[in-house]
Amino acid sequence: MTLKLLIGNKKYSSWSFRPWLALSVAGIPFEERVIPFESEEFKRDVGGVSGTGKVPVLIDGDIAIWESLAILEYLAEKIPAAGLWPKDVAARAHARAVANEMHAGFQALRNHLPMNFARRVIKRDLPPPVIANVRRVETLWTDCRARFSGSGPFLFGAFSNADAMYAPVVGRFHTYDVDVGEGTRAYMKTIMELPAFQQWVAAGIKEPWLFAEDEVDWPKTHNLT
Ligand SMILES: N[C@@H](CCC(=O)N[C@@H](CS)C(=O)NCC(=O)O)C(=O)O
Numbered sequence: 001m002t003l004k005l006l007i008g009n010k011k012y013s014s015w016s017f018r019p020w021l022a023l024s025v026a027g028i029p030f031e032e033r034v035i036p037f038e039s040e041e042f043k044r045d046v047g048g049v050s051g052t053g054k055v056p057v058l059i060d061g062d063i064a065i066w067e068s069l070a071i072l073e074y075l076a077e078k079i080p081a082a083g084l085w086p087k088d089v090a091a092r093a094h095a096r097a098v099a100n101e102m103h104a105g106f107q108a109l110r111n112h113l114p115m116n117f118a119r120r121v122i123k124r125d126l127p128p129p130v131i132a133n134v135r136r137v138e139t140l141w142t143d144c145r146a147r148f149s150g151s152g153p154f155l156f157g158a159f160s161n162a163d164a165m166y167a168p169v170v171g172r173f174h175t176y177d178v179d180v181g182e183g184t185r186a187y188m189k190t191i192m193e194l195p196a197f198q199q200w201v202a203a204g205i206k207e208p209w210l211f212a213e214d215e216v217d218w219p220k221t222h223n224l225t
Helices: 014-026 040-047 068-078 089-104 107-112 128-148 161-175 182-192 195-206
Strands: 003-007 030-034 057-060 063-066
Touching: 003 014, 014 068, 014 161, 014 195, 057 068, 063 068, 068 089, 068 161, 089 128, 089 161, 107 128, 128 161, 128 182, 161 182, 161 195, 182 195
Parallel strands: 003 030
Antiparallel strands: 003 057, 057 063
């Protein structure tokens, strides 16, 4: 049975992007279904399988899994050959901790810099709580790379669920031209050069839907104007 992933708009849906990227980079066959936010279809079809009424939702036969991180855990467990968590126990524990930190935190960064792949790259002023979030992300990436990446380009060497969890942050740092160090830039380049990352962005830019709450400085920085 083919896995099916229900996702929101590719331009904006950062939580959808995470499992989509993991599935795509790992080469796991799946069907995607983009369901636009605020549509009748969204209420009906997402509400029908997820108690939260939110995307992403992974459907595997009779099983419906909501919450991005739970989906990533399910994929790692169901398809161990995909290597979505590091093999080494210490690295795996660390990868889970950083993935959980993303899932539970960085509220200031997420609110102030909503993921928006159609926005022109223009710097946005950052209030102190957002700068603190940016610094924490940089520390965390530097630490993962220094301790666990070996000769691989990702946080734990090979691509893992930890990279999937932070991919929308890479997009935000790029889109809002956030000041970051050289190591951070190099890691961002690795993620942004993934063919799957580029496919998602290209599809997002083409989407017709616009949502004011995600267009923080509309219309000055939108690619479509
Ligand atoms: N904690 C959830 C967050 C899911 C979430 O907030 N999804 C947003 C899209 S990125 C959503 O479905 N929003 C639609 C709505 O709230 O109506 C996860 O990790 O999957």
